[in-house]
Amino acid sequence: MPLYGLLLVALLVAEAVAGATLRRLPPFRLSLGGGTTVAIDGWGFSKNQFNHFNATLGNRVVFENKDEAIECPVLSFLTTSTRIVCSAGKPLRATSNTEYKVRVYVDGVQASGELTALYVRGMTPVVQKVVPSWGFPGQRVLLVGSFKTGSITDPAHPEASQALAGPLLSRAYLGGNECQLYNSTSGQVLGQLRQDQVTCTVPGSAIGSTNASVYVSEMGASATFARDLFVDAQDELYVFHVAPGVSSVSPSAGSSTGGSLLTIRGVGFLPHRNATSVRVGGAECTITNVSATTVTCIAPPRSLTTPAQGERGLLLELWEGQFAPDLSDRRRLSALTPQTDGYSSSVVTDLHFQIDAKKSFVAKLTGYFHAPHDGSFTLAAYVPTRYGTTWLACLAADGDPDKAVPLPKWGSVELRADTPAYLEVVISGRRAGVRPTKVLMTDHKRQGQRADTWPRKSGRASPGPG
Numbered sequence: 001m002p003l004y005g006l007l008l009v010a011l012l013v014a015e016a017v018a019g020a021t022l023r024r025l026p027p028f029r030l031s032l033g034g035g036t037t038v039a040i041d042g043w044g045f046s047k048n049q050f051n052h053f054n055a056t057l058g059n060r061v062v063f064e065n066k067d068e069a070i071e072c073p074v075l076s077f078l079t080t081s082t083r084i085v086c087s088a089g090k091p092l093r094a095t096s097n098t099e100y101k102v103r104v105y106v107d108g109v110q111a112s113g114e115l116t117a118l119y120v121r122g123m124t125p126v127v128q129k130v131v132p133s134w135g136f137p138g139q140r141v142l143l144v145g146s147f148k149t150g151s152i153t154d155p156a157h158p159e160a161s162q163a164l165a166g167p168l169l170s171r172a173y174l175g176g177n178e179c180q181l182y183n184s185t186s187g188q189v190l191g192q193l194r195q196d197q198v199t200c201t202v203p204g205s206a207i208g209s210t211n212a213s214v215y216v217s218e219m220g221a222s223a224t225f226a227r228d229l230f231v232d233a234q235d236e237l238y239v240f241h242v243a244p245g246v247s248s249v250s251p252s253a254g255s256s257t258g259g260s261l262l263t264i265r266g267v268g269f270l271p272h273r274n275a276t277s278v279r280v281g282g283a284e285c286t287i288t289n290v291s292a293t294t295v296t297c298i299a300p301p302r303s304l305t306t307p308a309q310g311e312r313g314l315l316l317e318l319w320e321g322q323f324a325p326d327l328s329d330r331r332r333l334s335a336l337t338p339q340t341d342g343y344s345s346s347v348v349t350d351l352h353f354q355i356d357a358k359k360s361f362v363a364k365l366t367g368y369f370h371a372p373h374d375g376s377f378t379l380a381a382y383v384p385t386r387y388g389t390t391w392l393a394c395l396a397a398d399g400d401p402d403k404a405v406p407l408p409k410w411g412s413v414e415l416r417a418d419t420p421a422y423l424e425v426v427i428s429g430r431r432a433g434v435r436p437t438k439v440l441m442t443d444h445k446r447q448g449q450r451a452d453t454w455p456r457k458s459g460r461a462s463p464g465p466g
Contacts, residue, residue, distance in 0.1 A: 281305025
């Protein structure tokens with residue numbers, strides 16, 4: 001037998017004895033959001049990834065350190081006997097430059113050789129916020145962050161996408177449901193992709209508190225960091241809230257004994273059993289039929305109804321041409337009604353807003369704060385005192401407006417999750433001008449996170465009575 005034949009046989013026998021071996025490579029740099037495609041070169045890997053009878057057979061990849069073990073699911077259709085391709089899992093404990101050992105198991109036996117993987121901030125696309133922070137199915141929203149690319153895959157022109165070099169943003173998600181990046185009719189990209197923002201359409205199946213993410217080729221899935229998260233009324237963290245929207249209710253009046261059939265039209269209703277409920281004045285309206293856009297229900301009798309909180313946000317009432325020298329004089333303030341000259345009102349959903357008065361004014365901001373859990377909170381308001389402006393913030397922890405008392409300055413109050421607290425901020429100014437106004441909240445249970453604004457860190461707010 002020729003010499004080269006003997007060497008080849010010896011090499012094959014040595015591989016068979018030694019088992020699978022990893023080729024030395026530089027550390028893999030992975031996204032903190034997971035999803036980075038990893039190619040591991042070596043020899044002796046299993047050619048058959050599928051085995052229904054023995055879970056140890058095939059190839060398995062794990063990233064391990066003293067804190068956790070992260071699976072890297074193998075992409076069998078890209079894997080050969082000399083290369084394993086897998087999709088890196090998302091770490092739970094990693095911070096930037098956290099190192100993991102790469103363990104490869106072939107038919108249950110660990111491969112020889114050492115590799116390392118680093119989860120790094122520089123490889124991680126980041127979603128910081130969604131603008132606006134809540135919306136309806138079918139609405140276009142802006143995902144803002146750092147996506148590590150200014151290019152996007154374009155299904156209308158696949159040849160153009162193939163010609164692009166480097167990372168491509170290919171998917172956006174809200175709550176695990178795809179947030180469409182393209183016009184459903186023309187296939188054109190929505191808006192203009194930049195490295196810090198992308199436009200997408202809110203999916204109809206994502207209702208409630210959701211996280212937002214994107215996927216970028218060559219990088220992986222995005223991450224959202226704790227400082228950018230909200231807390232909802234169920235104490236769940238989220239980035240964007242998808243709300244069902246009501247566009248009409250008919251008829252607008254019915255019998256006081258109940259029994260009227262109401263037709264409610266809108267978006268984002270869930271037709272699954274017990275997934276959608278309707279209340280009229282706090283009493284259940286018995287559903288007879290529900291689809292994604294229409295609900296019909298039988299109205300309850302008036303005797304079962306009670307005053308109920310309204311939509312999301314706080315009610316802002318403004319009386320221009322009025323002035324209140326003493327904001328603690330509730331009798332004087334109660335004389336201001338919607339029939340008083342200069343009255344206007346709006347619902348405020350972003351609690352960093354402006355009061356633009358053309359003359360002297362009195363403004364009243366009212367609503368209910370739904371605490372995400374029982375505990376200690378600091379609620380406060382801030383209005384600049386220029387233009388002769390004064391303000392007073394009051395709270396009723398039991399929800400009764402008649403029992404509202406002045407809030408302690410940066411002091412804490414004890415609130416219950418099952419009892420919405422009534423908040424009232426009264427503002428008065430002697431002269432015209434723009435007043436930037438903020439409502440602030442700190443959740444003392446979550447002091448490890450930034451908790452500087454109500455919409456960023458609170459439970460749900462709803463308008464109070466006028």
